[in-house]
Amino acid sequence: xxxxxxxxxxxxxxxxxxxxxxxxxxxxxxxxxxxxxxxxxxxxxxxxxxxxxxxxxxxxxxxxxxxxxxxxxxxxxxxxxxxxxxxxxxxxxxxxxxxxxxxxxxxxxxxxxxxxxxxxxxxxxxxxxxxxxxxxxxxxxxxxxxxxxxxxxxxxxxxxxxxxxxxxxxxxxxxxxxxxxxxxxxxxxxxxxxxxxxxxxxxxxxxxxxxxxxxxxxxxxxxxxxxxxxxxxxxxxxxxxxxxxxxxxxxxxxxxxxxxxxxxxxxxxxxxxxxxxxxxxxxxxxxxxxxxxxxxxxxxxxxxxxxxxxxxxxxxxxxxxxxxxxxxxxxxxxxxxxxxxxxxxxxxxxxxxxxxxxxxxxxxxxxxxxxxxxxxxxxxxxxxxxxxxxxxxxxxxxxxxxxxxxxxxxxxxxxxxxxxxxxxxxxxxxxxxxxxxxxxxxxxxxxxxxxxxxxxxxxxxxxxxxxxxxxxxxxxxxx
Amino acid sequence: xxxxxxxxxxxxxxxxxxxxxxxxxxxxxxxxxxxxxxxxxxxxxxxxxxxxxxxxxxxxxxxxxxxxxxxxxxxxxxxxxxxxxxxxxxxxxxxxxxxxxxxxxxxxxxxxxxxxxxxxxxxxxxxxxxxxxxxxxxxxxxxxxxxxxxxxxxxxxxxxxxxxxxxxxxxxxxxxxxxxxxxxxxxxxxxxxxxxxxxxxxxxxxxxxxxxxxxxxxxxxxxxxxxxxxxxxxxxxxxxxxxxxxx
Ligand SMILES: Nc1ncnc2c1ncn2[C@@H]1O[C@H](COP(=O)(O)OP(=O)(O)OP(=O)(O)O)[C@@H](O)[C@H]1O
Ligand SMILES: [Mg+2]
Numbered sequence: 130x131x132x133x134x135x136x137x138x139x140x141x142x143x144x145x146x147x148x149x150x151x152x153x154x155x156x157x158x159x160x161x162x163x164x165x166x167x168x169x170x171x172x173x174x175x176x177x178x179x180x181x182x183x184x185x186x187x188x189x190x191x192x193x194x195x196x197x198x199x200x201x202x203x204x205x206x207x208x209x210x211x212x213x214x215x216x217x218x219x220x221x222x223x224x225x226x227x228x229x230x231x232x233x234x235x236x237x238x239x240x241x242x243x244x245x246x247x248x249x250x251x252x253x254x255x256x257x258x259x260x261x262x263x264x265x266x267x268x269x270x271x272x273x274x275x276x277x278x279x280x281x282x283x284x285x286x287x288x289x290x291x292x293x294x295x296x297x298x299x300x301x302x303x304x305x306x307x308x309x310x311x312x313x314x315x316x317x318x319x320x321x322x323x324x325x326x327x328x329x330x331x332x333x334x335x336x337x338x339x340x341x342x343x344x345x346x347x348x349x350x351x352x353x354x355x356x357x358x359x360x361x362x363x364x365x366x367x368x369x370x371x372x373x374x375x376x377x378x379x380x381x382x383x384x385x386x387x388x389x390x391x392x393x394x395x396x397x398x399x400x401x402x403x404x405x406x407x408x409x410x411x412x413x414x415x416x417x418x419x420x421x422x423x424x425x426x427x428x429x430x431x432x433x434x435x436x437x438x439x440x441x442x443x444x445x446x447x448x449x450x451x452x453x454x455x456x457x458x459x460x461x462x463x464x465x466x467x468x469x470x471x472x473x474x475x476x477x478x479x480x481x482x483x484x485x486x487x488x489x490x491x492x493x494x495x496x497x498x499x500x501x502x503x504x505x506x507x508x509x510x511x512x513x514x515x516x517x518x519x520x521x522x523x524x525x526x527x528x529x530x531x532x533x534x535x536x537x538x539x540x541x542x543x544x545x546x547x548x549x550x551x552x553x554x555x556x557x558x559x560x561x562x563x564x565x566x567x568x569x570x571x572x573x574x575x576x577x578x579x580x581x582x583x584x585x586x587x588x589x590x591x592x593x594x595x596x597x598x599x600x601x602x603x604x605x606x607x608x
Numbered sequence: 609x610x611x612x613x614x615x616x617x618x619x620x621x622x623x624x625x626x627x628x629x630x631x632x633x634x635x636x637x638x639x640x641x642x643x644x645x646x647x648x649x650x651x652x653x654x655x656x657x658x659x660x661x662x663x664x665x666x667x668x669x670x671x672x673x674x675x676x677x678x679x680x681x682x683x684x685x686x687x688x689x690x691x692x693x694x695x696x697x698x699x700x701x702x703x704x705x706x707x708x709x710x711x712x713x714x715x716x717x718x719x720x721x722x723x724x725x726x727x728x729x730x731x732x733x734x735x736x737x738x739x740x741x742x743x744x745x746x747x748x749x750x751x752x753x754x755x756x757x758x759x760x761x762x763x764x765x766x767x768x769x770x771x772x773x774x775x776x777x778x779x780x781x782x783x784x785x786x787x788x789x790x791x792x793x794x795x796x797x798x799x800x801x802x803x804x805x806x807x808x809x810x811x812x813x814x815x816x817x818x819x820x821x822x823x824x825x826x827x828x829x830x831x832x833x834x835x836x837x838x839x840x841x842x843x844x845x846x847x848x849x850x851x852x853x854x855x
Binding site for chain 2: 507509510512513514515516517518519520523527528531532535
């Protein structure tokens with residue numbers, strides 16, 4: 130009968146393993162004409178969510194127009210610039226269009242289209258005129274955005290001009306750092322900076338565009354050559370039929386397409402972004418629920434493996450807990466989302482990768498307290514049960530677990546709340562949950578304080594509801 | 609006395625690492641016999657009892673109970689345990705279950721009885737230990753003495769033919785000891801084969817067919833209560849009795 134119990138446990142373990150391998154191996158059926166293209170979530174005017182939470186911008190409009198011209202379908206997925214690049218390298222995505230400069234280094238791993246835009250790096254600083262040229266940066270901090278040509282430019286001259294570089298993932302954070310005075314200036318692509326200034330960012334551009342570089346659409350080197358050809362052909366068509374000029378003028382012309390909504394009160398912001406916030410909120414809740422389910426399953430199984438009378442399973446349990454508790458959530462998420470696919474060549478949808486990440490990480494904590502809870506039950510209980518002739522599994526189920534679970538309940542509630550909060554970290558792999566939604570809204574309207582306040586309140590409300598629910602369940606179980 | 613041998617322990621050795629606790633115990637217990645095991649603290653009395661139902665695995669030697677060799681890997685230890693009841697010093701009642709559920713759990717789980725039969729039997733057993741009124745009570749609401757009597761009922765629910773008692777009254781307030789001993793005496797009278805580790809010398813004198821003195825991992829002396837208490841031979845036994853009887 131002991132064998133019976135062990136086989137139930139290992140059966141469940143196999144299920145989990147199947148879920149994992151299914152997740153890893155799942156190659157979404159590749160529709161012949163729909164290409165998956167990654168883009169940056171916040172790089173106006175090339176890509177940004179407008180006030181209807183719809184992605185627009187030069188890149189987006191160009192790509193859609195080219196797709197229409199060439200007769201293919203495209204699904205544009207906004208994520209951070211870094212993970213957009215990584216997801217193409219790892220084969221998760223077919224191409225990337227994200228205001229990406231064509232550089233020697235990048236050409237080593239990417240095949241670029243013909244340039245579709247010429248850009249250059251400018252320096253922007255506060256408009257008080259204290260910093261107006263590069264030579265005044267000595268000893269100061271300069272803000273750049275990771276992986277951009279502004280960052281590259283800063284790298285190439287920071288020794289010469291003696292400044293220190295600080296990097297940010299989001300443009301808005303970079304501007305904010307200059308506005309607060311932490312950094313003296315920032316380097317940014319000129320169209321982006323121009324657009325931001327017109328949107329109301331209180332910075333001034335002081336230098337002429339330098340390091341003039343072309344932007345290109347990119348695919349993984351040696352892959353998706355057909356897509357690349359179609360892009361080039363389509364681009365040529367748009368340039369000759371005037372569509373290209375129309376699109377760029379729409380975003381960079383004198384009038385521009387600025388965010389004209391002017392109600393910047395809390396209520397106004399809430400109203401304008403209701404749709405985006407709601408869908409971010411839904412994504413967060415959904416991710417939390419699914420993650421809690423699988424993390425609990427994984428955690429309970431691994432925890433039980435830690436207490437069965439079998440040295441191998443005990444060791445396995447300890448090792449799994451050690452590894453997944455030891456890895457930072459962020460590292461685990463990136464490893465699963467971009468690391469594994471670059472090895473195996475098959476894509477993992479971000480949501481699945483996020484769920485697996487949380488399953489392992491939160492599950493490891495759950496396993497630890499499941500094990501601890503069971504071990505906290507007096508040994509005499511198990512001895513008494515076994516002395517009656519009850520097999521290990523029955524003794525566990527009828528006597529030890531019911532007592533252990535009572536000990537574990539507060540830890541479970543705690544872990545569920547932590548899981549909810551940890552979903553915000555998954556914004557890094559491009560899941561547009563609540564936190565990522567906040568970043569996107571701010572990229573457009575630059576109302577950092579108010580939007581983060583709204584987001585924080587939403588989190589607190591959900592956590593309060595979750596706590597109430599948990600307490601209610603706890604009371605029911607104790608009866 | 610019936611000559612059928614119920615328990616035969618041959619050359620039982622138990623080490624915990626370097627600590628040699630049992631050094632080759634030989635003992636036979638006959639049907640219906642009540643054996644009381646006495647000895648100083650740490651002499652290995654509990655270890656001896658726990659080897660008999662394999663809560664501890666013997667280092668070497670053999671233990672045969674009802675013609676089943678419990679050291680044999682082919683023996684289903686759970687089946688053997690169903691026939692050996694055990695009562696612990698600290699009761700170990702299942703704290704997540706009510707009094708009746710404690711008594712009914714094993715018979716129902718191991719499919720010896722239906723729920724209704726088990727409930728009827730639980731009433732009978734709780735009646736016997738004088739606690740039928742506590743049928744639906746929680747374990748936490750019982751006094752120590754009551755808990756120990758429920759623990760005896762729980763062990764009896766599997767109809768064991770041997771009962772092991774490991775200092776069943778040591779954790780009890782003095783005024784509760786009598787009730788528990790009374791139940792044990794009644795069991796002995798009904799012919800239960802019992803091995804009892806206890807410091808209750810009164811119980812040993814009155815109920816035991818044989819008293820066994822364990823010291824230093826071996827049986828040093830054994831005999832009838834009269835021989836053991838009135839004419840002890842071994843100087844360690846004399847010492848031990850001086851200590852326990854003159855407190
Ligand atoms: N699980 C164990 N692991 C290691 N050593 C043990 C274990 N159980 C008992 N011992 C040791 O075996 C020896 C005998 O212990 P045991 O509990 O059998 O004595 P006892 O005669 O029942 O004593 P007491 O009258 O105090 O209950 C002691 O030295 C004890 O430390
Ligand atoms: Mg003892």
